[in-house]
Structures are given as structure tokens and as C-alpha cells.
Amino acid sequence: MSVFDGLKFRRVYSPIHNLDPRIKFIYVCAIFVIAIMFGELLPLVVLFLIQIPFVLLAGVKREWIRSMRGAAFLATIIFLTNFVFAYLGARGIGQSLENAVAMTLRFIVLIESFSIFFLTTSPDHLGLALEQTHVPYEFTFAFTTAVRFVPVLAEEAQTIMDAQKARGLELERGNFLKRIRNYIPILIPLIVSAIRRSLELAEAMESRAWGATKKRTNLYVLKMHKGDFILAAMTIGILAVAIYIRLYLPIPSINQLLTGIN
């Protein structure tokens, strides 16, 4: 579950936390697009490194490292499959290695940027951002509620696991397929109780006149500040530079650089 730990919001105050979630989201999307644009190692390394100041500035180093550690398993799989298939595809070992590292790094960059976004944006803020970009309130509400219920469900999953273990269920027993099947007694009660809970919540909300007024106002209204403009400018800048490099500049591979030096 440690990948998810890296996405869990904790209320602290930092320049990054105070940024407008809309701009932050655009920034994350820009990083996402750039990561997809480049398959070469060098720009991906740069992309990985430029996000580290954000992590430090936001003071979420520990959580971020945890999410990176959580991603390590998937990253390893991505690395191995890429390496094996590139190598089998009769590329040289050096080039296969570089290619595999690049693909892995691309994945890590994606996780990194989303992790920064979720670590520094409160669910309420996110809901507010969605609302002010004119997403219907029903959807916004469903979204923020879903996010808010994650810890509740996690706790419930733990109780269910305990209850089934008390009936002799051993999750770690059996081969791979059996182990997956071991989770059925946990998933079904979890899903059933989540559905029950959501129905109860809907009834409770309706009995408190949810949706009675069509036009809602908010106590807090998102406003762009200096920091937001700076981030917006940075995002445009990074994106422009990336597009320019992609279109007009050849990107040397690390192998070429190394042989060039020799």
C-alpha cells in the first residue's frame, strides 16, 4: 500500500501547498506530456531533477521518498521487461540498457509529478478547483467524498482482514492464483459495505436537503496569486523549450556522449 501512502495528503503550509490547484494540475499535465514526448534518457533525467526543488520547497521529502519506494517494484518490472525485449530485439547491450533506464525513468517521472500534486493539494482545494472550472457540483462532490472516504475504507479493510484471519484465512498461503483468490473474502465484504455506506450517506444527505438550492456559493474562492503566475509562466516556458528541443535539436544518447568523449 506504500504507493498510496505517497498520495496521501497531510495538512502543512508551504509555498507549494498554497498554489492554485488548477495551475498545479496544468503543471503536472505538462510534465506528463513532456515525459511522453521524450524516449531519450537525457531529457528524462532533467525532467526528474527539476521536480526535486518542488519536493524540498513543499517539505514533503519523507512522503515523497516513500512513494518512490512504493513505485520501485513496478519500476523494476518495467526496467526488466524493457531491457529483455530490447536486447532480444538485437540492440546492443549498452543501448538496451539505456533504453530500459529511460522507460523506467519516464514512469518514475510520472509517479513523481502526480505524487507531488496529491501530496500538496488538499481534497477540499481540489474540489473547489473542479467546481470553479464549472464541473457540475454533483461530480465534484462525488469526487471529494470518494477521496475523503479512502482512509475510512482502508480501516474497514483492516477490520475485514482481521475478521477473516480469525476464521482461519491465510492470505499468504498457496500459489500465485490461490493467493489472489484469498482476497475474495476480503473484497466482497469491503465492496458490499462501501455500497451500503454510500446509500446510507445519500439518504442522510437528502434528509438534510442536499441539492435544495441550484446556485451554490463558496466561502473560499480560488484566486491567482503571484506564485501561481510564476508557476504558470514556468510551465509554459518548460513546455516551449521541450517542444523546441523535440522539433529542432538532436538529442544525444548517453552512449554517444561517452564514446564522443573517448
Next chain:
Amino acid sequence: MIEVEDIYFTYPNGIEALKGISLTIKNGEFVAIMGQNGAGKTTLVKHFNGLLKPTKGKVLVDGVETTKVSVATLARKVGFVFQNPDHQLFSETVEDEITFALKNFGFKETVIKKRVSWALNLLGLTQYRKTSPFMLSGGERKRVALASVLAWDPKILILDEPTIGQDYQQKEKLRQFILQLKAQRKTIIIVTHDVEFVAECNPRVILMREGKIVADGEASKILTTPEVLNQAFIVPPQIAQIFFQLSDLGFPRDIIDIYEAREILLKAIRRKTM
């Protein structure tokens, strides 16, 4: 036998739920663990089948330390019925639900059949054999959960809040049922807030507050000692309250049993009328 030797337990989030608990529960004993919310009752009983391992100290079940064996091994001996049956029901039929644990413990197919029928009969669920547990009422689901644990005939039975959501008649049935198990020399441990239920059952009471035991003894003693009950934020049962108020007139203060109360009151009335 369960032996708890000075255990401490801290949850991963840093909350210290148990602070130095020691107690012994002998075979065939009937124990009620009481205390306000967050006193550590459920945390304590989760140590008895190894779901939680103490941060410090030892828990021994029949002389075996809980840290040395798996939950599944302990569960064979210690049955645990959770508070909310919805946390464990998942099968298509009530019958499958009861079979689940028996299969986990590796019982033979013929034995499983017998045990399932026995457990269904015991809790009056035979007519629901092929029904989906999700279609049953709250009280019935609770009985299915209980049946699914009783089916493997554990030596020690832990019931977490068994009376919640049960009507009076069901509670009375549960009480009879517990007494029946007690007669079979089973060890029964209940975690509950229900003082009236405890007063009627008259078990050994262990009172907890903030992760510590504040009192341990007979129900008729503990439930009639206001100083002790106040510490654990528990209100005495109604019969005890009546006798507190009558104590100025020379009535005894330690009465929690209806029949005993009736005898004393009858005697007093006869004395007056004669």
C-alpha cells in the same frame, strides 16, 4: 487458559491502547470485559487470538506464546466473532459461509457437512441454509457470523459486542446460549457496554479504562460499587440503582439479579403486611 503478562500495545499511529495489563482467564470461565469507548477492550481481546501482538509483555494461550504461532493456528482454539457481521460475510449462501472456516482448517468433507448442519440447527438458521447472507436481517446476519465461528467448536469463544442491534428476545436467547456453552466448559469472553445484559448473565467482570484494568471480580460486586463504575464511566444496572436508593431503609446494596431482588422485596412486603 489465557495468561496475559504485563502487556503494552501501541498502534502504528502512536496511540498507546494498552498500558500494562496482566490477567489470567481459566478454562471454563465466563468473562465480560467492560469500559467506555476507546478503553482498549477490543485491542485487548485481539491479543487473545494473535491478531495483535503485544509491543511489550507476553500473552500465552494454553501455554503457547501468541507471537510464536500464526493467527490461523490460534484461531482453531480461539473463536472470535466480530462486532459487525458485515465485516465477514461474503459467500453466496449461509451454508457456504459456515463452510469457509471449516475448509480453512482442513476439516474432511463429511465432517464439514455434519458440522454445518449442527451449527445451523444450533442457531435456528436451518431454513436459511440456501439463502444469501446479504438477504437476512441484521440480527440473523449476526447469528450467521456466530454460527460460522461455533461450527469449528473452538475451546475459547470471544464475542465482541454481541448484544448490539439485537432485540430483547434475541438477547435473552443469546444469554441462554452462552449459559449452555458455559455448561459445556467453554471459555467465553464478551466485550460489551450492555450493563443490563451483564447483570443478567452474572459473569466475572473486568473493567477497563484508558488501557488499564481498574477492577476485576464478580459482576455483583463490581456493578454495585459506584466508585469503581464511575472510574470507567459506567452506569449501574437498574436493579442496582433501585437498591442503592433503598439502602437507607436497610436493604442490601449489592443486588443485580432479578430473582434475588424479588425475594428480598417480597420478604420486606410480607413483614410489613403481617
